[in-house]
Each structure stands twice: as structure tokens, then as C-alpha cells.
Amino acid sequence: MPELPEVETIRLGLDELIVGKxxxxxxxxxxxxxxxxxxxxxxxxxxxxxxxxKRRAKILIIDLSTEYALVIHLKMTGQLVYVNHQHRFGAGHPNDSLVGSLPDKSTRVILHFDDNSTLFFNDQRKFGWVKILPKYLLTDTNFFKLYGPEPLQKKFNLATFKSQLLKHSKTSIKAALLNQSIIAGIGNIYADESLWLARIHPKSLIIDLTDDDVARLFKSIIAVLKLSLQKGGSTSRNYLDAKGNKGNYLKFANVYGREGQPCLNCGQPIIKIRVASRGTHICLKCQQLK
DNA sequence: CACTTGACCTGTCCGC
DNA sequence: TGCGGACAGGTCAAGT
Incomplete structure (x- = not known):
């Protein structure tokens, strides 16, 4: 499930809700x-x-007041939802209905706080995990040494992106975007959305991309991730933020989940193919293979 | 070596 | 309504 915008949305929510507890x-x-x-x-x-x-790539870090941190990967179906039994959001807020419905059968870990509030780690498919690790290990030279640059950090620029891609010049651009060692935080939804916006076929080999292609893709990735973050991420099936809200990005998606519907640029139907063994949404007219 | 594919799990949806 | 198969936001180990 959660890619960078979803994990970041959860991080922002938890930052409001659990710091100091x-x-x-x-x-x-x-x-x-x-x-x-x-x-x-x-x-x-x-x-x-x-x-x-904190967040690095798709991993959430809860720094504790001790030498330790909780490190969490939500993989495909993980959720971190906070419920405070003393507090109601009101006005039909989705969190209020979670008070009675959590824990449920996909609840895997429960963190309880001394003000009687609770953080539920739910994960239908059990791929996700929580670990406790010493904070000093959680650096880019240790725990995160296999992770590439953060696309929304200021220091991530076109030159960095290009040099990261050229380390893997014989692979498809979609596989590269999904490879966390090349660029961190992109998953299947935002790979497809970024490639459509940049008008690049996902099977294109990196070696065949022009400088202009790479420059358009660089801008597209940042634009797509920022828009999604602004919309609270994507809810395809399971995703909820820390307060129990769904994400709204998919209403604005151009290709993901739109197979059979007209391309918003040219009107041709969006098709779904397989690239890097993942379902992949493209407009064949706008994204021609080189 | 670089790159691709299966496996991990549970649930849902679609075609017969 | 039931049943089998494909598929789902991610990442590894094991294959080619």
C-alpha cells in the first residue's frame, strides 16, 4: 500500500496526535x-x-525518549490508526466509528498510551512489520544504506536523478522507479502517474531515454508526489491515515485505476499491461515506446 | 554481474 | 451460490 505520500501523511497525523505520550x-x-x-x-x-x-523512503520511524525507536514498514496493507477513547472528532469524522470497531481481525500490534489512547497497527496481508532498533543505527550509512535519495528533499536535483538512473541503464524505467536504491518512496501508483505525465513508456530502457525525457520525468515525479501529499495520499483499497481518513489523490489520477477510460490528454482509452511484473497503466498514444 | 521472477499472506472480484 | 484463478499499494531471496 503506502508509498511516500501515504507514509508522510501518516507521519504528519501522528506528529499531531502522539508526540509526548x-x-x-x-x-x-x-x-x-x-x-x-x-x-x-x-x-x-x-x-x-x-x-x-520521522520518515525515510516508505518507512516510518517513531523516535522514543530512550535510545530506541520503533521502525515500521506498512508494505501493501498496513495501517497505523490512532484512537483516543476520551476524544471524539465529531461531525461524522471517520475516526469516531473506529472507536468501537478497533481492534479488528487484521489488528497485529497495539500500542497503548497512559492517557488511555491507542495506536493500532493493522495489516490484512501480514507483510508489514514493526521493529524496535537503537536510534544510532537508523542512518543512511547503516540501516538505510540501500536507499536512494528522497525525491522531495531540496538537495535532490536533476543531476542526482540522472546519475542514479545511469547506474542501471539496461533496465526499464518503471523497474528503476520502483527500485528504492535508485530513488526512495515511489511505488506502483506514482510510477505510473509520473511516467504518464512525462509521456514516457514504462518499458523504455534507461539507456534509450533522452536528457529531455529524464528532465520531464524528474519534474513529473516531484509534481505527482506533491499533489498526492496535498490530497492526503491514495486510497485504492485499505489505506487510512492516522485519524482514519482515506486519501483523495485517486480522484486526480490520470492513469492509475483508469483502464478503459479516456486519456485525459488525448482521449484514447487507457490500457493496462504488465511491466516489471506489476500492473501498469498507460496511454499508448501519449507514451510511445522508443 | 545485472536483471527478473516467485514467494510471502489475506481478501476480493470475475468468469464459468 | 460455489469454485478456481488472477490480482492487489512492497520487498526479498532465488532464479536466469
Missing amino acids: TIDQVLVINPSSFPNKSVEVDRYLIGASVEKL
Whole structure:
């Protein structure tokens, strides 16, 4: 599920909701969802408070007041939803209905705070995970050493993007965008959206792209990610933010989920093909293979 | 070596 | 209505 805009939306929500709160209970309902949890690590968690929320690529980091952090990957269907039993958002806010419905059968880990509020880690497909790790390991030279640049950071520029792509010149551009070591945070939805906006066929080999193609793609990636972040991410099936809201980006999507519908640039029907063994949405007229 | 494919899981949808 | 198969936002290990 969550790609960069979704994880960032969750991070912003949790930043409002849980900073300063103290953990008083951790329940692991599905042990493989928290692979390094043990009785001993309870003492690093219980009594610790939440210091800061961070994100690197699609990974969320909850820095605690101790030497440790909770590191979370939501993979395809993970959710982190906060519920405060003393607080209602009101006016039909989706969070209010979660008060009674969580935990549910996809709840894998529960973090409980001493103000009686709760953070639920739900994950239908069980691919996601929570780990506790010492903060000092969570750097780009250690835990994140296989991750490429963050596309929304100021220091990410066209020259960096181009040199990252050229490390893998014989692969398709779509596979490259999905490769977290080339550029961090892009997944299937935003790969398709960025390639459509840049008018590039996803099967194009990197070596065949012109400088102009790469420049358009660079701009398109940033535009697409920023728009999605502004819309609170994409909800295709499962995604919810920390308050239980769905994302609104897919209403603005140009190709993802629009197979059979007219291309918003030329009117030809969008088709769905397979590239890098992922479902891939394109307009054949606007995105011609080189 | 660089690159691609299956496997991990659960649930849903579509065609017969 | 039931059943099998394909597919779903991600990432690895294992294959070519």
C-alpha cells in the first residue's frame, strides 16, 4: 500500500496526535508483525514516551525518549490508526466509528498510551512489520544504506536523478522507479502517474531515454508526489491515515485505476499491461515506446 | 554481474 | 451460490 505520500501523511497525523505520550502497554497479536519483540524489549518500550516522528523512503520511524525507536514498514496493507477513547472528532469524522470497531481481525500490534489512547497497527496481508532498533543505527550509512535519495528533499536535483538512473541503464524505467536504491518512496501508483505525465513508456530502457525525457520525468515525479501529499495520499483499497481518513489523490489520477477510460490528454482509452511484473497503466498514444 | 521472477499472506472480484 | 484463478499499494531471496 503506502508509498511516500501515504507514509508522510501518516507521519504528519501522528506528529499531531502522539508526540509526548507515554507507552504503558504493547500487545503483539501476530508475532511475525513484530519480529524482534521479546519480554526483554518491553523494558525499552514501557514508560518510554514519543519524541519525534520521522520518515525515510516508505518507512516510518517513531523516535522514543530512550535510545530506541520503533521502525515500521506498512508494505501493501498496513495501517497505523490512532484512537483516543476520551476524544471524539465529531461531525461524522471517520475516526469516531473506529472507536468501537478497533481492534479488528487484521489488528497485529497495539500500542497503548497512559492517557488511555491507542495506536493500532493493522495489516490484512501480514507483510508489514514493526521493529524496535537503537536510534544510532537508523542512518543512511547503516540501516538505510540501500536507499536512494528522497525525491522531495531540496538537495535532490536533476543531476542526482540522472546519475542514479545511469547506474542501471539496461533496465526499464518503471523497474528503476520502483527500485528504492535508485530513488526512495515511489511505488506502483506514482510510477505510473509520473511516467504518464512525462509521456514516457514504462518499458523504455534507461539507456534509450533522452536528457529531455529524464528532465520531464524528474519534474513529473516531484509534481505527482506533491499533489498526492496535498490530497492526503491514495486510497485504492485499505489505506487510512492516522485519524482514519482515506486519501483523495485517486480522484486526480490520470492513469492509475483508469483502464478503459479516456486519456485525459488525448482521449484514447487507457490500457493496462504488465511491466516489471506489476500492473501498469498507460496511454499508448501519449507514451510511445522508443 | 545485472536483471527478473516467485514467494510471502489475506481478501476480493470475475468468469464459468 | 460455489469454485478456481488472477490480482492487489512492497520487498526479498532465488532464479536466469
